[in-house]
Amino acid sequence: MSASAAVTEGAGSATAVTSLGAAAAPGGRDGVRVALAGLDAAPLSRKRAMLLAMLVDAEVDRRATGDLLAHRRVVAAKEPALATAMEVAAMREHGPRLATETVPADGADPQALSEADYMVSLYNAGTVQRMRIVWPDGARADAVETLRHAVAALERHAPAAPPGPAA
Known part of the structure; x- marks a missing residue:
């Protein structure tokens, strides 16, 4: 692993995430999975969220067998x-965009918050920051x-894997 890589622990296994998110990851489903792990490791990173959106978009295009727009x-x-x-x-001028916003913490169930979010909410009047999708009409x-x-959704609609070599 290079000096620019970090290792995050998750569910009992280690996942390597480069400092550039999934930029060094292969394309297709693996690249999408690595980008999602990168976003999970840094959920306030607009760059990682945009990278994941772009990889999802590219994967949708890659699966087209005929008319791409259809x-x-x-x-x-x-x-x-x-x-x-x-x-x-x-990234249309009048389309949805990514933004970091302050939102109310779920005060009804403090156990639903991570320890970090709980501590942030204590010192920020019961609010935490989240990466949000913001539409021009104000929807979020x-x-x-x-x-x-x-x-x-990509996983649910994944094309069948080609059969492996006969043993």
Whole structure:
């Protein structure tokens, strides 16, 4: 592992995440998974959120077998999270954008917060920062959650793996 790599612990296993997020990761599903791990490690990173949105968008395109625009319309109609990720990745002037915002902490259930979020909320009037998707009309959604749903949608609709060599 290079000096620029960090190791994060998660669910009993170590996952390598480069300091550049998933930029050094292979494309396709593996690149998306590495980018998601990078965003999970740094959930306030706009760069990592945008990288994941771009990789999700590229993976949707990679799976097209015919008319690319028709494929994107079908995917967007079936999976709202993928539609949102594709819109964020498009970076249109009047489209949704990523922003770090202060939101109220879930005061009803302090145990639902991580220790770090709980401590931040104590010193910030019951608020924490989150990466959000912001639409021009004022609508907002949690970016990490939405992108996680987009990755899950890609996994659900993954093309079948080619058969391995016969033994």
